[in-house]
Amino acid sequence: YFDDLYDLRIVLETAAMERICQMPDQPEKLLKLKDIWLVPKNEREKDGRTVACLDESFHTTLVSAAANGEMTRVHTDLTEKIRVIRRLDFTQTARIDATYQEHAKILQFLLRKKFAEASxxxxxxxxxxxxxxxxxxLHRLHEAHAPG
Structure with missing residues (x-):
């Protein structure tokens, strides 16, 4: 079930990025993401819960910047379904750092209209x-079933 939702997420976000790259001007929403994701390492948010919210906002902003209301609606519904499990990703510092790096690169490619690289x-x-x-x-399930 969740694999299917993640597959749909990729389809929606990729389609949104393609639309953004075809726009003559960068959407204002996209430009605002620079202030969050294109910052020096010492200015990055470190709290996992906060980064989880910022991450969700990054992805929903990508889709809404494509200016397709139906895509945004479906993506919002999808995001609500996977929110709890997605937040597990931000319980580890390495994943927080990776998210900043990956979002920054995706954003830089989008701002240069390099769809293939961004997608x-x-x-x-x-x-x-x-x-x-x-x-x-799986690790948490294993711990929960471990004796003692």
Whole structure:
């Protein structure tokens, strides 16, 4: 079930980025993401819960910047369904750092209208997040069933 939702997420966000790259001007929403994700390492947010919210906002902003109300609606519904498991990804410092790096690169490609590079990186970013969440979930289930 969650794999299907992640696949749909990739489709929606990739389609949104393609639309953004075809726009004559950069959407204002996209430009505002620079203030969050294109910052020096010492200015990055470190709290996992806060980064989880920023991450969700990054992805929902990508879709809403494409100016397709139906895509935004479907993506919002999808985001609500996977929110709890996605937040597991931000319980580890390494994933917080990786998220900043990956979002910055995706944003830089989008701002230069390099759709192929941005979409490849986005797909990898979401797949990696999905795998990390799966590992964390399995680990926690194993711990819950361990004797003692």
């Amino acid at each position: 490849l990186l986005l797909r990898s970013h979401i797949q990696l997040s999905k795998l990390e969440v799966r590992k964390i979930t």
